[in-house]
Amino acid sequence: MKNALLEDLKWRGLLYQQTDEKGLEEHLNKEKISLYCGVDPTADSMHIGHIVPLLTLRRFQQHGHRPILLVGGATGMIGDPSGRLEERQLQTTEQIDKNVAGIKKQMEQIFDFDTENGAQMVNNNDWIGSLSIIEFLRDYGKLLGVNYMLAKDNVASRLEDGISFTEFSYMLIQGIDFNHLYNNYGCRVQIGGSDQWGNITTGLEVIRKTHEEETKAFGITIPLVTKADGTKFGKSAGGAVWLDAAKTSPYEFYQFWINTADADVIKYMKIFTFMEREEIEALEVTVQDEPHLRKAQQVLAQEMTRLIHGQEALDQAIRISKALFSGDLKALAVDEMKDAFKDVPSFEMVREAKNIIDFIVEAGVSPSKRQAREDVTNGAISLNGERVTDTAYEVSTADRLEDAFTIVRRGKKNYKMIKFI
Template structure:
């Protein structure tokens, strides 16, 4: 299957500058293509991942991906999707973010062989251009009227936009021209909000290289959930690729909790499962939705892709332990992941009667209620029911010497950290 046909089956194409021309080109040869990300932070989130999944598909189909990290454009800020100016970061912070994103992306892409990913930083060629050359060699090729008509600019005219952010599309266009000239790049891909920047780059290439220059643009649809809300956001904020910001367990759970109405769309968009496998999972969503086979497959594929097999197995162990109540089977690090968002209390390591301990921590409102819950079997410690009102809680009860998990009733978990 041609890569364009596959993307169309996966509903992964929003706009193309020349659909038939791109299909013909990808049939004839391995195409160099690029996608960029600005280092506005030290980690990507799953929203950033969307165009890079498409880049990965091109790589698996034998094409040659180039990843651009915007060490220059990241110092300015893309105005797309924003109604206010970005806060400028120091050059030191931008470079630290460049290093972090480079390491993150290298984990996701093949870095050996004929179609290995090439990593570039637009600061390397942009910082050499002085302001006079920028205005004469590049600015002269852009019409203010055309730039004002671009969605990313027109949407900001009422609230205001600085010349710095207004000029962003010139810098991104310069990127495409440079990669066309020096890396044989003939295709730029990006999110739907990048259409204006991509077409500006194509215009610049044709003005500089001639109207017959063969170059293309392709954008990916805006990802929305079935309820109309933006994909990738949770009550706790963004879902990050950095395991220190979103743990592999939390990452796994995000995908495992996907709505039935969205799961097949996400399987097509985010996984590398083939058509037959996805259609079989689609049937299971319809016939056995309670088993959540599609959600589990999605969670496993995505966690393995981003965090690796070992972290996937860890996330599955935590999930199984929480479901079964077998808390003792988890390590202290796994406890920290699995109970990160649950009510957390701090206690010292001095021995204390269980009733007094629960009340002092605030898990129980009174000694009377604590005694009643223990007597009724409603209190469990590390997965084991507590029945002894005289039990003395000591450091020996802590998993890894650090954590005690209290469950009150069937679902109310609390994490107690020992200090």
């Protein structure tokens, strides 16, 4: 009998590799299971590329299964060679602890913890950290042959340029994780990105070799998310799109999804949102018939911003977007202006009163005094959302927000931030 959850994952394009597709389907049809996904704390925030396996784990929770969220306090100190051409920079224990705290907070935004099948959060430093080198070599080092490990893609791809024993041992340590969760939490499935296949299958090998009975453990990988043109997903003009509001503000986060190409928007809805199939297919029709309305992009941006940052942050992101579109900057608070304009062109100017014409020419808003007078007279210049039409107007302290900056708009969409020094 087909399993509804697995069929939904296939429709969403979330199944790439499975170790035993039929066995897992039979297992899911018989009982609710515990399954896990791990995240190494290489930074104090995850970015949107990290969350696809986690969102997939959340889908299992919605179907009654229990998610185990592993934060790699130990493996984060080692470094996963998967998908990398060079060794990771080792982090201090203090930095790892800080990163773990940041990632835990973000996981709490995605998962339910207080339900009957509430998520469990674990840190592999709790069992790896106390393992001595002798215990590691005696109890686990004997389980895998070097040839077996060399054949794994994440190791084989690094042999030419070199790989340290530290990173070479990573897959075995992750195998210990799966075995520990299998023994102590009844965990039967590990989910990971497509680059984790070697680590996941190593975990299954450790389980197989440390148990006499026929094991019932499985591995699933999620395909790498790409854009329709084949380029890497998850980057904006400012770099990675982070879940931490201090690194990528809710407004920037919202705008990232709003700017999704028509060719990608339905694919991303399937992968990232928890919307029902009928809702997504209805929006797919609007992409084909009314692409100029960008309804699907708006829904995608709303769903994702609400999920990661909450309703209040979504409301703020929409308010900023509407104010920028209409040019009504007076509707924004000073902090919202900072957020909205932090990536626009800027110019530094000494704090002193200046005639509006001199002001916009010096700042490079208008190319010449003649053009500047024409722009002001025609009502094309606004300071912080207030239109200036008097060529004798003096730009003074009153026009500086927090005595630090002024937002100048020329025409409908040309903005510049003047920073005062």
